[in-house]
Amino acid sequence: MDYLNHLITVVDPPFVRQSCPQPYQNTTLDFSLYSYGDRDVNVTVFVNCTALSPPIPGMHDMGCAPGGRHGYYQLTGDNHIEMFGNCSSMVVVPIHQTAANDIGSGKLNFSDAVKGGFSLRWEAGKGWCRDCVESGGRCGFDVLSPENHTCFCPHNSTLGTCPPTNEEPVGHPKNAKIKGIIIGVSAATGAFLLLCTCYLFYKHKKKRRFPPSSKSLSQSSSLKPSLMDPEMGSALLQTQVFSYAELEEATNKFDASNKLGDGGFCTVYKGKLQDGRTVAVKRLYENNYRRLEQFMNEIQILSRLRHQRLVILYGCTSHHSRELLLVYEFVSNGTLAHHLHGSPASQDILTWPTRLRIAIETADALAYLHAVNPPVIHRDVKTNNILLDSNFHVKVADFGLSRLIPKDVTHISTAPQGTPGYLDPEYHQLFQLTDKSDVYSFGVVLFELISSKPAVDMTRNRSEINLANMAITRIQKGELEQLVDTALGYQSDEVTRKTITMVAEVAFRCLQSDADMRPPIKEVLEVLQAIESDGYRPEKEHGDAESRDDAELLKNTEPFSPDSIMNRWTSRSTTPQSSE
The missing domain is CATH 3.30.200.20 (Phosphorylase Kinase; domain 1)
Structure with a gap:
């Protein structure tokens, strides 16, 4: 960060991890927030190319393209038409001017130059926080209040602007008079406070023998x-x-x-x-x-x-x-996130039936929240906020971001808040919070239960950093088995395979980008309960049933399919959303 010049150096995260970064797409900016700095130059990059013969002047080999292919770059602004038939795409990448000079002199290779990033100039003080700057403050940002900037003032921080000061200049006659009054009042006040301090000290010593216990406001009428x-x-x-x-x-x-x-x-x-x-x-x-x-x-x-x-x-x-x-x-068994992604994950404690039960109990909690009057939108549904007791039963926690929604409105207009990876994209785009925002977040939780993968993972490929995007792509390509945690028995157990497939279908519906296409959480709960009931129905006959092998049990299980469950889905339409 260069605060003096309002510049920030940024770099694409995959470039840092890769030994040979391949820029496959151009950079896009929100120009209301950022602009390109004047410390950079653009490098034209041609990727996935065949070998150039003969070489083209000014075109340099990146030297590390994979798979026998080549990558070329040029520091000049000229585009060579002959490159387009030999390469899959052309990308313009900004790099620091110093890095460009070092490339030209042979002091730096292309990979290290790209990993050095480029500069953006932020527009603070020119738009959304001009009022703060003009009121004498310094503009900042609070992650708890993304819809507002924080104004750091001489004596405190506030939202909006610094309060006006009515102080007279030092040495003003009015200040001299006030100073005399303050000295006189301070002397009298000091004597009074000394007496009060002695009295309070005496009372405190007397009451220490009987420390006050905590009281309930609903039961006591004698509270301080x-x-x-x-x-x-x-x-x-x-x-x-x-x-x-x-x-x-x-x-x-x-x-x-x-x-x-x-x-x-x-x-x-x-x-x-x-x-x-x-x-x-x-x-x-x-x-x-x-x-x-x-x-x-x-x-x-x-x-x-x-x-x-x-x-x-x-x-x-x-x-x-x-x-x-x-x-x-106190909930003794920690968070669901810890069991899915922390040290217990390697112990395979969470079997698929246990995970399905956790999903049902979480949906049950959300269905209750959405049904009370007025309804409650949790707004931060995620595996870190799902606690588990010693028997792996669910306790949903953390209501700091939750909102009450009156019965007579379909949404409330508010700036998006929540956790990346779980945030409803329609809420993010339209600033309209609805009960379907919780449904979207719950869909992400379902895919975490299926895959044991975190909602966001910067070490994954760029297109799969977000689990929701990864899951939707896998399902659309018919590659669900590549998403499922191999420890769950998806390939080896027929009942597990079918129930996971049906739960994935539920999660897929929850993640629809159009909120009206998502089912209410009550219907999600009912379908999950039906999946559990049909998939893990106990045998009616006992005795020698316990001695049957797995194949015999599966043969005698009542048949079911994703269609048999999904046909029970009676998703009702949602009225058009309007402002509160």
Whole structure:
């Protein structure tokens, strides 16, 4: 980053990983945000070519093209018509001027020059954050508020612009008068505060013998005003309020050995309350406006919901507390993401029937959220937010980004928020959040369960970095078996193969780019339950049935097919979306 000149150096990630980067497409920019810098030159690259004979002046061999083919580049702007018959495509690649000079002098090869990237000039101060700059602030960005920029002002940070200052210049007569008043008032105030401090110290020593326990706002009418949090409205009416000291003690002063994990904006610790309950304490990193907004949002959402597949919120600290802390039930088996992509993945603990049950229970939780009044859109459905207990039952967590949607509207207009790889593309394009946004994210989760691959993986080929894109391509090409985790028995077990195929069909429908083409989550749940029921129906006859081999069991199983399940799908139409 070159803040002085508003320049950022960027490079295509696959180029860094490849020993011989092959640029196969041109760079495209959003020119409302970026423009090309003046420190770069364009190099014309011809890829996948036959050998040039005789050589063309000014055309240089890249020296590392694979498969017996050749790649050529030229530093001049001239295009040679004879190259188009010998090469599959031509690409223009910007590189630093210094790198271009080093190529010409033989100090640098083409691969290293491309890996050095190029410069973009960002347009901050010329458009979307001009107001901040003109108000005396410096423009920044907060990932929690992508729809707004953060304005860093002399005394604090804010959204929008810095507040106006009405201070008079130093030495102004008005300031001299004010200074005299301040000195007089300060002397009197100091004496008063000294008396107050002595009194409060005496009261504190007296009360230390009887430390206050946490109280429930719904049960106590004698709470201190500071705990009522009037700004929070009714958000805390069913929520227990803990003191910071109580939770500090429960987590052994937030000891690192009690850390359960780190989120995007918080750390979670295991703790034990004085009443014996084992809990998970979420500690937000900073007490700023955006953290407080998510803190209050999670309380408002979870305090009014009760479902066996949702994590239980036990309580929180007051927002006037030293830190913002949320207290949940402790879910012992970690996240689904950890089991799919972490160290337990190599142990093959999650069999396919277990994964299908996890999918059903997650859909059950989402169906409940979408059915309550007013409906709740989770907005961050992902495997990191699906917790598992000791029996691998689901607890959906993290409602910091969730939104309530009134019954009489089809969507709410809001800037896209969520996790890359799970974000609904229509929501991203139209800024319209609907219940179908959760359905899309759930479709990604289904493909994670099928493939054991993460939703985003920068080490995969460019076209397959996003799991949703990879899965859609595989299915459209009839290559589902290349997507399925080989440990699940897709090739060796007929029932597993058929049920995975049907679940993949459900996931494919969830990932339709047009939200109206996606089924409601209630119907997704019903189809998944039917797949489980038909695919793993127990034998009616016992006795010697247990001694039959697998082939005999499969022969006596009632036949089913993807069509038999999908015919139950009665997707209802969705009314056109309109603004709130």
